[in-house]
Amino acid sequence: MDIKDIIKPENFVYGKSKVLTDTVMHYCPGCSHGVVHKILAEVIEEMGIQDKTIGISPVGCAVFAYKYIDIDWQQAAHGRAPALATATKRLYPDKYVVAYQGDGDLASIGTAEIMHACNRGENIVVIFINNAIYGMTGGQMAPTTLLGMKTATTPYGRRADLNGYPLKITELIAQLEGTCYVTRQSVQNPGSVRKAKKAIRKAFENSALKKGTSFVEIVSTCNSNWKMTPVKANKWMEENMFPFYPLGDIKDR
Amino acid sequence: MAFKGAIVVDIEKCKGCSVCVANCPTQTIALAKKVNSKGYPYCYMENPDNCTGCGNCATVCPDSVITVYRVKI
Ligand SMILES: Cc1ncc(C[n+]2csc(CCOP(=O)(O)OP(=O)(O)O)c2C)c(N)n1
Ligand code: SF4
Ligand code: SF4
Ligand code: SF4
Ligand SMILES: [Mg+2]
Numbered sequence: 001m002d003i004k005d006i007i008k009p010e011n012f013v014y015g016k017s018k019v020l021t022d023t024v025m026h027y028c029p030g031c032s033h034g035v036v037h038k039i040l041a042e043v044i045e046e047m048g049i050q051d052k053t054i055g056i057s058p059v060g061c062a063v064f065a066y067k068y069i070d071i072d073w074q075q076a077a078h079g080r081a082p083a084l085a086t087a088t089k090r091l092y093p094d095k096y097v098v099a100y101q102g103d104g105d106l107a108s109i110g111t112a113e114i115m116h117a118c119n120r121g122e123n124i125v126v127i128f129i130n131n132a133i134y135g136m137t138g139g140q141m142a143p144t145t146l147l148g149m150k151t152a153t154t155p156y157g158r159r160a161d162l163n164g165y166p167l168k169i170t171e172l173i174a175q176l177e178g179t180c181y182v183t184r185q186s187v188q189n190p191g192s193v194r195k196a197k198k199a200i201r202k203a204f205e206n207s208a209l210k211k212g213t214s215f216v217e218i219v220s221t222c223n224s225n226w227k228m229t230p231v232k233a234n235k236w237m238e239e240n241m242f243p244f245y246p247l248g249d250i251k252d253r
Numbered sequence: 254m255a256f257k258g259a260i261v262v263d264i265e266k267c268k269g270c271s272v273c274v275a276n277c278p279t280q281t282i283a284l285a286k287k288v289n290s291k292g293y294p295y296c297y298m299e300n301p302d303n304c305t306g307c308g309n310c311a312t313v314c315p316d317s318v319i320t321v322y323r324v325k326i
């Protein structure tokens with residue numbers, strides 16, 4: 001069969017979400033942020049809530065998320081997305097509010113904000129991109145950096161005696177009464193992308209049911225600062241990140 | 254039931270990351286020897302006859318540049 005006979009509107013099965021803008025993302029080739037943006041846009045499109053969703057973008061590589069996903073946005077100071085999300089949700093209780101944060105943003109400078117927003121059980125969705133590094137600023141150690149992992153500030157590898165232990169903040173958040181759904185996902189292959197999308201969808205549905213805070217961690221790559229090709233970074237993540245940050249639901253009620 | 258597929262790549266927006274290539278179960282796609290205007294080698298169907306239209310490549314593409322078509326045969 002000729003390719004021309006296949007590439008016809010009636011044979012369309014999958015393409016770019018209408019909730020994504022045409023702006024080319026500034027992310028490095030192969031960056032997990034792009035995949036997560038895509039599935040977030042798809043969930044918003046499929047739920048028909050484009051004009052009912054307000055995103056809060058972080059400080060970090062995802063600072064420009066507002067250019068790529070065609071919803072209303074605010075951009076928070078570093079780590080303060082949960083505070084801004086709280087205010088936004090309380091002012092507009094009928095909207096869906098989603099805070100999108102990196103691990104430096106959420107688990108370091110913004111630890112207080114995320115803990116208290118989750119403990120208050122704000123009816124928001126939090127998407128937490130854990131790439132174990134400060135991506136935007138050139139690859140410094142994050143609280144989530146694995147032991148032994150080389151970064152710009154741990155050139156010989158992270159040491160527990162000097163740098164402390166990697167922080168499983170998602171497990172801590174699951175302890176808080178205010179959270180209803182806490183899960184850890186990834187986006188490196190088609191199966192994991194579909195699972196992560198389902199998790200994000202569930203988080204949005206929980207919001208409508210006023211069940212409390214839904215928290216979706218995506219174990220991610222930062223191939224540029226890990227100094228690997230995108231494909232190698234995905235493999236490294238599977239081999240090194242998943243044993244320490246195991247995938248799956250941590251809390252669902 | 255068998256399927257025959259084909260993809261269209263938005264060449265100018267492809268960043269040549271190769272994540273799609275690694276996730277194609279039928280070795281349909283590869284990175285071109287040529288580059289786009291940004292200097293990235295772009296994804297193309299090297300073996301178009303292999304494509305089943307499974308959509309794996311488009312699902313993992315961080316830049317959403319692949320559109321998938323499929324017919325039953
Ligand atoms: C108050 C303040 N402190 C520090 C910075 C510098 N800074 C910008 S992004 C960033 C870390 C981002 O890392 P992460 O949240 O993990 O996001 P990623 O880029 O990895 O997605 C830091 C420390 C800042 N912009 N503002
Ligand atoms: S620096 Fe890392 S997190 Fe930032 S866009 Fe590049 S790969 Fe992604
Ligand atoms: S995954 Fe997307 S951006 Fe990367 S090479 Fe394939 S088509 Fe290009
Ligand atoms: S649709 Fe499936 S078979 Fe066709 S190129 Fe993409 S991954 Fe390969
Ligand atoms: Mg990070």
